[in-house]
Amino acid sequence: MTLNELKEKLEELASDHEIWIEDVRMSDSSGGILVILCDKKGGIRFSDIQLFSKEILKQEWYDQNFSERFDLEVSSPGLDFPLTLPRHFQKNKGRLVKIQHTAESVPSPLIAEIVDVIRETVILRKEKELTGEEIHLPLDQIVKAKIQIKW
Structure with a gap:
């Protein structure tokens, strides 16, 4: 699965939770990490991130493409995240x-x-x-x- 295909899948899933995907990064070294930065109108809460993480882990496409090679890290953008939109x-x-x-x-x-x-x-x-x-x-x-x- 390409990074663009992954972003599309995540955006589709996120829209059900009124969440925006701000950035997706993969480090494909041994013990790779899949980092997903997300936000929500009014700010995203820890419980939103927790629920969204669980939803990602349930997806067949995640299991087939990422569960064996990557640790999942879902977070909100920090203060150092660039403002672009x-x-x-x-x-x-x-x-x-x-x-x-x-x-x-x-x-x-x-x-x-x-x-x-x-x-x-x-x-x-x-x-x-x-x-x-x-x-x-x-x-x-x-x-x-x-x-x-x-x-």
Whole structure:
């Protein structure tokens, strides 16, 4: 089974639980690990991950292709997971984000607070330099975005 076929199977199964598959990785060395990162609107709970893991293990396609060679690891994306989709930014409204982008009117990288997401545009507010001024950054101009921790 190819990685794309696996992703399709997982997305089909995940949709029954209102879960999104964010990433799938396989390390095919001895004692390989199949890592599935998933999320859910409002955030995924441990019980959601537990239930979804059990559902995966019950699948015939999993048993035939992966159970002998891989340990299954199902988890939520961590704070270091890149923000790439509108729902990633929406979920993290109010948080600081570091964004590398191609927009010429704004310095890159930019550290700002996510204010909102409207269609394919992320609305940001620079942390201190611009008092209240909003920056509208189209998603297609964002090269890399990651959450920043306030200390």
